[in-house]
Amino acid sequence: xxxxxxxxxxxxxxxxxxxxxxxxxxxxxxxxxxxxxxxxxxxxxxxxxxxxxxxxxxxxxxxxxxxxxxxxxxxxxxxxxxxxxxxxxxxxxxxxxxxxxxxxxxxxxxxx
Amino acid sequence: xxxxxxxxxxxxxxxxxxxxxxxxxxxxxxxxxxxxxxxxxxxxxxxxxxxxxxxxxxxxxxxxxxxxxxxxxxxxxxxxxxxxxxxxxxxxxxxxxxxxxxxxxxxxxxxxxx
Numbered sequence: 001x002x003x004x005x006x007x008x009x010x011x012x013x014x015x016x017x018x019x020x021x022x023x024x025x026x027x028x029x030x031x032x033x034x035x036x037x038x039x040x041x042x043x044x045x046x047x048x049x050x051x052x053x054x055x056x057x058x059x060x061x062x063x064x065x066x067x068x069x070x071x072x073x074x075x076x077x078x079x080x081x082x083x084x085x086x087x088x089x090x091x092x093x094x095x096x097x098x099x100x101x102x103x104x105x106x107x108x109x110x111x112x
Numbered sequence: 113x114x115x116x117x118x119x120x121x122x123x124x125x126x127x128x129x130x131x132x133x134x135x136x137x138x139x140x141x142x143x144x145x146x147x148x149x150x151x152x153x154x155x156x157x158x159x160x161x162x163x164x165x166x167x168x169x170x171x172x173x174x175x176x177x178x179x180x181x182x183x184x185x186x187x188x189x190x191x192x193x194x195x196x197x198x199x200x201x202x203x204x205x206x207x208x209x210x211x212x213x214x215x216x217x218x219x220x221x222x223x224x225x226x
Contacts, residue, residue, distance in 0.1 A: 043220045045217070098160075099170075104154055105153070
């Protein structure tokens with residue numbers, strides 16, 4: 001069946017360092033992927049997305065890489081800040097406007 | 113605030129009672145989604161609407177759950193005869209639905225069934 005999973009449940013980084021959060025997906029039919037950030041007590045916040053016809057997409061301090069060969073997705077956060085501390089989810093979609101399938105999440109802790 | 117809003121933010125109820133949650137999507141968005149999230153897990157899809165039409169329901173949505181979007185704007189999610197296993201965060205999201213994938217989430221309603 002469909003599944004999206006994360007390699008690391010918790011990631012601790014020093015403030016100012018770069019962070020890399022990984023995600024594996026199993027549905028090769030998925031054509032759209034999103035990263036969300038969720039702070040305690042809040043709903044998921046859209047960070048960045050990528051479509052399957054791309055390998056890389058950059059935003060402000062964030063980059064998403066997609067490797068369709070090994071069905072792997074990663075989120076890179078540059079110069080990690082304390083405000084980046086949250087749970088990060090990757091999600092996939094195989095038909096636009098349809099449901100998202102989420103992974104379990106990675107906790108990012110930024111040490112000052 | 114022009115984002116997705118949900119009401120109430122918190123609900124505590126006794127087992128067996130009925131509860132209803134409301135979601136107001138971003139105004140120009142015609143797709144509306146409901147998800148459920150338990151502690152330490154990612155959100156799980158429940159159902160979604162295109163305007164007032166309910167297009168898909170997850171098998172997670174038992175017959176005790178019903179969702180409506182009567183005028184294609186706000187939506188309600190009702191849970192009848194609540195059980196302790198219904199305790200979760202109920203999230204609503206919306207998207208433009210036309211050539212757009214991004215779903216924007218509300219703050220959620222946290223349900224505790226005692």
